[in-house]
Amino acid sequence: MLKVGINGYGTIGKRVADAVAAQPDMDVCGVSKASPDFGADGAVRRGYALYSAREDRLSAFRDAGYDVAGTSEDLIEESDVVVDATPGGIGAENRPRYEAAGTPAIFQGKEADDLVETSFNARANFEAAEGAEYVRVVSCNTTGISRLVAPLEEAYGVEKVRATLVRRGGDPDQTGRGPINDILPDPITVPSHHGPDVNTIFPDLSIDTMGLTVPTTLMHMHSLNIELESEPTSAEVRELLAEESRIFVVEDDLAIDGTGKLRELARDRGRPRGDLWENCVWGESINVQDSELYLFQAIHQESDVIPENVDAIRAMTGLADGDESMQTTDEALGIGLPDPRRAAVTSPAP
Amino acid sequence: MLKVGINGYGTIGKRVADAVAAQPDMDVCGVSKASPDFGADGAVRRGYALYSAREDRLSAFRDAGYDVAGTSEDLIEESDVVVDATPGGIGAENRPRYEAAGTPAIFQGKEADDLVETSFNARANFEAAEGAEYVRVVSCNTTGISRLVAPLEEAYGVEKVRATLVRRGGDPDQTGRGPINDILPDPITVPSHHGPDVNTIFPDLSIDTMGLTVPTTLMHMHSLNIELESEPTSAEVRELLAEESRIFVVEDDLAIDGTGKLRELARDRGRPRGDLWENCVWGESINVQDSELYLFQAIHQESDVIPENVDAIRAMTGLADGDESMQTTDEALGIGLPDPRRAAVTSPAP
Numbered sequence: 001m002l003k004v005g006i007n008g009y010g011t012i013g014k015r016v017a018d019a020v021a022a023q024p025d026m027d028v029c030g031v032s033k034a035s036p037d038f039g040a041d042g043a044v045r046r047g048y049a050l051y052s053a054r055e056d057r058l059s060a061f062r063d064a065g066y067d068v069a070g071t072s073e074d075l076i077e078e079s080d081v082v083v084d085a086t087p088g089g090i091g092a093e094n095r096p097r098y099e100a101a102g103t104p105a106i107f108q109g110k111e112a113d114d115l116v117e118t119s120f121n122a123r124a125n126f127e128a129a130e131g132a133e134y135v136r137v138v139s140c141n142t143t144g145i146s147r148l149v150a151p152l153e154e155a156y157g158v159e160k161v162r163a164t165l166v167r168r169g170g171d172p173d174q175t176g177r178g179p180i181n182d183i184l185p186d187p188i189t190v191p192s193h194h195g196p197d198v199n200t201i202f203p204d205l206s207i208d209t210m211g212l213t214v215p216t217t218l219m220h221m222h223s224l225n226i227e228l229e230s231e232p233t234s235a236e237v238r239e240l241l242a243e244e245s246r247i248f249v250v251e252d253d254l255a256i257d258g259t260g261k262l263r264e265l266a267r268d269r270g271r272p273r274g275d276l277w278e279n280c281v282w283g284e285s286i287n288v289q290d291s292e293l294y295l296f297q298a299i300h301q302e303s304d305v306i307p308e309n310v311d312a313i314r315a316m317t318g319l320a321d322g323d324e325s326m327q328t329t330d331e332a333l334g335i336g337l338p339d340p341r342r343a344a345v346t347s348p349a350p
Numbered sequence: 351m352l353k354v355g356i357n358g359y360g361t362i363g364k365r366v367a368d369a370v371a372a373q374p375d376m377d378v379c380g381v382s383k384a385s386p387d388f389g390a391d392g393a394v395r396r397g398y399a400l401y402s403a404r405e406d407r408l409s410a411f412r413d414a415g416y417d418v419a420g421t422s423e424d425l426i427e428e429s430d431v432v433v434d435a436t437p438g439g440i441g442a443e444n445r446p447r448y449e450a451a452g453t454p455a456i457f458q459g460k461e462a463d464d465l466v467e468t469s470f471n472a473r474a475n476f477e478a479a480e481g482a483e484y485v486r487v488v489s490c491n492t493t494g495i496s497r498l499v500a501p502l503e504e505a506y507g508v509e510k511v512r513a514t515l516v517r518r519g520g521d522p523d524q525t526g527r528g529p530i531n532d533i534l535p536d537p538i539t540v541p542s543h544h545g546p547d548v549n550t551i552f553p554d555l556s557i558d559t560m561g562l563t564v565p566t567t568l569m570h571m572h573s574l575n576i577e578l579e580s581e582p583t584s585a586e587v588r589e590l591l592a593e594e595s596r597i598f599v600v601e602d603d604l605a606i607d608g609t610g611k612l613r614e615l616a617r618d619r620g621r622p623r624g625d626l627w628e629n630c631v632w633g634e635s636i637n638v639q640d641s642e643l644y645l646f647q648a649i650h651q652e653s654d655v656i657p658e659n660v661d662a663i664r665a666m667t668g669l670a671d672g673d674e675s676m677q678t679t680d681e682a683l684g685i686g687l688p689d690p691r692r693a694a695v696t697s698p699a700p
Contacts, residue, residue, distance in 0.1 A: 162512065162575050164514040164516075164573040166514075166516055166533055166562060166564070168533075179608065179610065181565070181566050181567060181568060181610065182566060182568065182608045182609050182610040183516055183518075183564060183566055183568075183569070183570075183571040183608055183609050183648070184607055184608035184609075185571070185607075185608065185632055185635055185646040186607075188607070188632050188634045188635050188646065189634050189635060189637070190635045190636075190637045190644040190645065190646070191637070191644065208575075208639070208642075208644065210573045210635075210644060210646070212516060212571060212573065212646075214516070214533060214564040214565070214566065215531070215564070215565055215566060216531050216532060216533055216564065216565060217531060218531060218532065218533075219533070220533075221533040221535070221562060223514040223560045223562065223573070225512050225558075225575070257534055257535075257536075257538070258529060258532045258533055258534035258535065259532050259533050259534075260529065260531070260532040282535055282538050284538045284539050285535055285538050285539060285540045285560075286540075287539070287540045287541070289558070292558075294540040294541065294558065294560060295540065296535040296538065296540070296560070296562075298533070
């Protein structure tokens, strides 16, 4: 069993830990946290060995009653691979520590592309990470766009992507963020940095993105216009996307009108934390006119990159090829909502 | 002085009344309301003659202590022109009443285009309403797009418009509306009905729109992609738009990051009700690449159609031609924020 260490146990780290624990070929050998807040309690209850991110915080954990296994240095030594889920920018500071220990590491989307050998999306470029020591799983929005572009590019060719990303202001636990009752062009300049980030996965793709931020916490929403090189029907595109395990095509008769009902469906399905790992594309919105495809998709910012982190581990360590890894990940997590009315309820351990 | 009656004294009606009262060539001869709520108090305080929308509500107004001049039938008889600002669909029911009295009438954007001789935007098709008896001022979103498309079409030619309209869930006084903490594709089907509505002003324009609704009340936000027939620079487009009196190009150094600060600027300027009659286009967002123009604009849903209603009155009655009418309206209201740091504070008479 591959030993995976999780450095940083926040929104992404705690989810990656649970996803790794659910896999048949890897184990969580420990998680490292910066402070003994309520997240530490969650880690201990799940049976993960707890490490302190810093030497000088060890006493804070012990004072709070936690049995700490060591510092993150110890965790890095202990691990076959580390998933770095620390806040943006800290990953870059950590890379020399992974190098010193000879431990391969996966970074998250807020780190720069040039920190790693390759940026990664399982559906689009699994092979690029095979054997790599330092890999970056792209952001939630880039993951969502990459999953959509990959099958469209293969089936029809993509001439140009134009996307408006209507982003949630913060996650449910980010109480310090806004806006309240506002719509912000964010960034005001056009195109936004999101397009170039997609180019770390598809270097030759022509893509322009515009970002907005609104007062919600549940999911991002993408309003997409994609010029194709050929002219499929709307029904053909819908079928193509429905075959993708990490795209959930929302059927009309489910009466799902927005991100709230999507998350409620995930909660009803018993999904851990009510997570939605799949892109959620409204079937009714898929429309092709003169080779231009329009659609709406919602992206769960807290969880869509989780299966990608698991697949990146397998790509780097050679545990499986792309198809096999994605299938194993999907089965272990219960990914795939082809028809939520008939599918069984599945959740990862624990 | 032209006698203008206002039938329906809600969000639009009360603003049209004040705008008419501020003009040098027309007077408010009365306003008609459905019920004696706090809006009736506002009408009386402004000195408008108050009419009851229905005969059977006269006693309700009188019981509430209001001196009512009659019913809306009386107001229609009394008026040279009526601005119908009743809720969507009621305008169509009212048209036979205007016909019976021989009174020309202006309807709002929620009525159907085929109810009238022409749909109307002062900047784009003033002439179409000259001498007409029944005219429809298009919706706030269509007004916003029309003001933008008209100068671009004249200067460069427009090949295609693609717009994502991120709409506010309700106005500040619409307490029964949502969503809370959600982003709704609205409508889910693409393209939305907004594009065809713009075609009531520009019949030959190629335009696809996508609608979303978010939990805000202040303004709509448009994320726009416009393919031009020629290739101006970003700076040229910025200058072109800055010359339009009803487009406010938001300068970078004002540090206006969203709709909240825009409305705060309007409040600081002493604008009545904090209204923003102009399209608000972020200058920094204006970007032309390969003949494709991108920009963000915010639209104040409660007020951008107000000057258009005033101009429609002049077009129908022959009081002025388009340029003269728009100039008179703009001066009377204090429209135009070319440089809010230097412009004088102006507000219309209450």
